[in-house]
Amino acid sequence: MALRATPVPDNAPNKITVKELDFFYGDFHALTDITVDIKEKAVTAFIGPSGCGKSTFLRCFNRMNDLIPGARAEGLVSLDGQDIFETGVDPVDLRRRIGMIFQQPNPFPMSIYDNVAFGPRLQGVSKKAELDEIVQHSLERANLWKEVKDILGRGGLTLSGGQQQRLCIARVLAVEPEVMLMDEPCSAIDPTSVQKIEDLMAELKDRITIIIVTHNMQQAARVSDFTAFFLQEVAGDPAILVEYDRTSNLFTSPKDRRTEDYITGRFG
Amino acid sequence: MSKRITNAIALGMLWIAALITVAVLGTVIGYVVINGIGELSPRFIFTWPEGVAAEGGVWPTIVSTLYVTALAMVIITPIAILAAVYLAEYAVQGRLVGTIRFAADSLASVPSIVMGLFGLALFVEAAGIGFSMLSAALALSFLMLPIVMRTTEEAIRAVPKYIRWGSYGLGATKWQTVSRIVLPAAMPRIITGIILSTGRAVGETAVVIYTMGQAINLPVSPLDSGRPMTVHLYLLAMEGINLPAAYGTALLLMILILGFNLGARFFLRRNRKV
Known part of the structure; x- marks a missing residue:
């Protein structure tokens, strides 16, 4: 944990900018008026109660929501200043730049080696030495x-849950993404593995921007530099971004009453 | 009536129903085994029928059956898989797709004798292929196609969503995801479906009787005619030529189908965990 000693400077560039984003699943208005800047090479955590649209918001960044019929976004999301909803942007290219880790570890039913080589192969890397x-x-x-170097030919699904999740992280890293989205990556694995993945995030943010959705506020406090708190105040209404700040500020001196209620309520 | 008695009666009925099912199956198998086992020998399997009473073996009929089944499999597998991929992955789910599924299910329930008649009219006569392995395989494929297509579609749908997400998340296109992740993951179940439909084809009589001919012949080219085991069995029994040989053939047929079914199970088991 010593690795994340230096705080991200205030003038760190924005990797992703979101302006006045609204999101809909068919007739259901899921998110409204979200404006946020995600800093480069930092860990940003999205917290909030279940069903508050954190994961939906996360999936906007790599346009994973495109796969859901009837889903649509209004507003601006830009990556390095480029509007990702523009017609010229191919979601397939976007997803190479923005990797994603899911709640359920999802190795492909193939060998450990082939899992990691999958992304590079998609991009046409075929030389054995290079792979x-x-x-x-x-x-x-x-x-x-260290744990798998002698069993690379074994199926990815034979690993433990925590190892599977790290395999999925390796699989994403193999395509050299600039941003890694993590949708509750630790909720389905054991505590020792959680520790390993949290350490890993601290190491990785030297080079990539990480956004993590988590239910676990202690985890947000441990791993993130910035935290955004989402809330759906009335069932059926769209969720809003209540507060966004440096993690140290948000957890120690929240500006919004609702944020305070949420974090103190959970910590008891 | 007390709840306890109702419960006991219900349980008793279920028991009896289950017992009847097993008893019927056991009787049929037992009867065929008892009557046929005496016939089974390497000579019976590997030699030709001889003489007026078709003594000797059934070798050409085994070859004809396996030949036509393999040919039908080669014809339907690519078509069924492509159609299933389209239905499960690409087609906009709606009325049209519902209609296609309904048509496939209806096709699967067309009486096989009707399919045989159709094969006779279309392949044997109109297309001029004549009584042959090819005509029979084409007619059989009409019967097998909907089964394989539907099992393949189910297999594709059974591949978990989050595995697909993993692939899309790495920047895979739809086709890359389907061809490199979904189909390989679904393959054990697809192959199981193919094997099971093969078992169906091996036991099929009505279709082949109209399309393959009856001549005892060792087929080499797809245009050769032949006599499948089922038809041989039918002729031996109905014309009272050689009842013991009929039971022998029946037993062989059952062993073959059982073999296919066990093969399918074994295959599925082995591939369940990768």
Whole structure:
């Protein structure tokens, strides 16, 4: 944990900018008027009660919501100043730049090696030596190499839940993303593995921007530099972004009463 | 009546129903085994029928059956898989797709003798292919196609969403996701469906009797005619030529189908955990 000693400077560039974003599933208005700047090479946490649209918001960034029929977004989301909803933007290219880790570890039913090599192969890397190099490097970055280096041919699904999640992280790292979205990555795995993944996030943010959705406020407090608190005040109404600040400020001196209620309520 | 008695009666009925099912199956299998086991020998399996009473073996009929089944499988597998991929992954789910599914299900329930008649009219006569392995395989494929297509579609749908998300999340296109993730993951169940439909084809009589001919012949080219095991069995029994050989053939047929079913189970088991 010592690795994340230096705080992200105030003048750190914005990696993702969101302005006045509204989001709909068919007739259901899920999110309204979200405006937020995500800092580069920092960890940003989205917290809030279940069903408050955190995951929906997260999936806007790599346009994963495009896969859901009837889902649509209004407003601006830009990556490095480029509007990602513009017609010229191919979501397939976008997802190479913005990797995603899911709540349920989801290794493909193939070998550990093939799991990690999947992304590079999609991009046309086919030389064995080059793939070997990428696979080893990615597994090392995901702190999984030592555990699997002798069993690379074994199925990814034979690993433990925590190892599977790190395999999924290695799989994402293999395509060298600029941003990694993590949708409650630790909610389905054991505590020891959670520790490993949290350490990993601290190491990875030297090079990539991480956004994590979490139910666990202690986790948000431990791993993130910035925190955004989402809330759906009335059932059926769209959720809003209540407060967004440096994690240290948000947890110690929240500006909004609702944020305070939420974090103190949970901490008892 | 007290709840306890009602419960006991219900349980008793379920028991009896289950017992009857097992008893029927056991009787049929037992009867065929007892009557056919004496016939089974390498000679019976590997030699030709001889003489007026078709003594000797059934080798050409086994070859004809396996030949036509394999040919039908080769014809339907690519079509069924492509159609299922389209239905499960690409088609906009709505009335049209519902209609296609309904048509496939209806096709699967067309009486096989009707399919045989249709095969006779279309392939044997109109297309001029004649009584042959090819005509029979084409007619059989009409019967197998909807089964394989529907099981394949189910297999594709059974691939968990989050595995697909993982692929899309890495920047895979739809086709890359389907071809590299979804189909390989669904393959054990797809192959199981194919094997099961193969078992159906092996036991099919009505379709092949109209399309393959009856001549005892060892088929080499797809245009050769032949006599499948089921038809051989039918002729031996109905014309009273050789009842013991009929039971022998029946037993062989059952073993073959059982083999296919066990093969399918074994395959599915082995591939369940990767």
